[in-house]
Amino acid sequence: MHHRSWKEIERELRREEPVDEAAVERIVGEIRRRRPADRRFRLWEWLTRPRLVPAAPLWALGGAAAAVLAALVLAGAPRWGAGPADPGAQPVQFVLVAPEAARVSLAGDFNDWDREATPLRRARGDGVWSVVVPLRSGRYRYVFVVDGTRWVPDAAAPRGPEDEFGPSSVVLVGGST
Amino acid sequence: MSLSDSELVRRAREGDIDSYAVLVRRYHSPCMRFALRMLRERADAEEAVQDAFTSAHGALGRYQERDRFGTWLMQILVNRCRSVLRRRRREPALVPYEPGELEDRAEAPPDPEAAWSGEVQAALMRLRPALREAVLLHYVDGFPYEEIARLTGAGVSAVKMRVKRGREQLRALLEERHDAPSKLEGDRA
Numbered sequence: 071m072h073h074r075s076w077k078e079i080e081r082e083l084r085r086e087e088p089v090d091e092a093a094v095e096r097i098v099g100e101i102r103r104r105r106p107a108d109r110r111f112r113l114w115e116w117l118t119r120p121r122l123v124p125a126a127p128l129w130a131l132g133g134a135a136a137a138v139l140a141a142l143v144l145a146g147a148p149r150w151g152a153g154p155a156d157p158g159a160q161p162v163q164f165v166l167v168a169p170e171a172a173r174v175s176l177a178g179d180f181n182d183w184d185r186e187a188t189p190l191r192r193a194r195g196d197g198v199w200s201v202v203v204p205l206r207s208g209r210y211r212y213v214f215v216v217d218g219t220r221w222v223p224d225a226a227a228p229r230g231p232e233d234e235f236g237p238s239s240v241v242l243v244g245g246s247t
Numbered sequence: 248m249s250l251s252d253s254e255l256v257r258r259a260r261e262g263d264i265d266s267y268a269v270l271v272r273r274y275h276s277p278c279m280r281f282a283l284r285m286l287r288e289r290a291d292a293e294e295a296v297q298d299a300f301t302s303a304h305g306a307l308g309r310y311q312e313r314d315r316f317g318t319w320l321m322q323i324l325v326n327r328c329r330s331v332l333r334r335r336r337r338e339p340a341l342v343p344y345e346p347g348e349l350e351d352r353a354e355a356p357p358d359p360e361a362a363w364s365g366e367v368q369a370a371l372m373r374l375r376p377a378l379r380e381a382v383l384l385h386y387v388d389g390f391p392y393e394e395i396a397r398l399t400g401a402g403v404s405a406v407k408m409r410v411k412r413g414r415e416q417l418r419a420l421l422e423e424r425h426d427a428p429s430k431l432e433g434d435r436a
Contacts, residue, residue: 087280093297101267185397
């Protein structure tokens with residue numbers, strides 16, 4: 071019986087998936103539904119796209135005034151990436167003592183495990199790092215990320231369920247289990 | 248001429264969803280390949296990939312120029328797949344089965360390449376998820392050990408061990424299947 075070489079196994083593992091256009095459209099469609107700012111961007115794009123429009127001077131003045139008004143509305147709209155404070159969230163403080171660390175951040179369920187999203191601030195001189203994160207009621211797994219590479223559980227918090235992906239800690243907000 | 252990831256991300260951050268759509272089209276196939284290899288079930292893989300892309304879009308404001316978009320996206324996808332696997336452990340399938348017996352030999356596809364493809368996937372699913380993840384990230388997606396360590400939260404030594412053991416176990420599982428198909432048939436009876 072022919073034994074396949076590692077190269078053959080690797081080739082099979084690397085076999086590409088065909089592009090699924092329907093799935094791509096679903097993803098993009100979902101993003102459009104979630105992003106009202108996209109409608110504002112499209113409105114702005116439509117308003118500022120150059121056109122030749124035959125019009126009497128009075129109508130042209132009215133059109134210019136409408137464009138200025140739209141620009142003022144858009145300028146006052148929330149910036150992409152920012153949003154109003156979440157009224158249902160509670161401030162939760164995370165603290166790590168790491169005097170040797172050059173930088174510390176937080177990665178967890180609340181920020182898509184993005185190790186750059188939530189940096190901690192170092193209190194002067196004593197190696198204590200902290201950050202306050204607004205969180206809605208719920209249960210969140212998290213770790214501290216030290217110097218961008220080491221994922222360190224919180225010694226002061228309950229451990230997450232044992233799994234082979236590595237240790238994590240759990241915080242319960244609002245009494246949820 | 249196609250735009251770079253950096254330029255597409257810059258435009259997407261300004262609200263241009265068409266630019267983000269280009270990124271989705273560019274990375275959807277490799278993301279599905281990883282998710283299918285990790286999770287096997289297509290519905291779960293599609294859900295994980297869709298979540299990863301929508302989460303990445305929502306987090307573009309935090310994306311740092313020094314990261315490659317593909318690497319950053321993969322970080323999110325790795326964690327999405329882990330969430331699915333954790334959920335499966337909490338909600339086991341109604342009909343228990345042995346991971347190595349998912350394909351039905353009585354209805355094995357006549358195409359030898361399709362059969363080989365099924366064998367590789369079945370063997371992959373018999374690896375512990377951490378080993379499977381390391382093997383895929385290294386041999387399929389080409390990430391160096393240090394990058395895998397950053398993606399997964401494991402130390403570099405642990406990553407090297409996982410990649411090595413994962414490769415050894417995968418080879419052994421596939422050789423076992425080739426060496427003893429009749430024994431497996433007997434075990435099923």
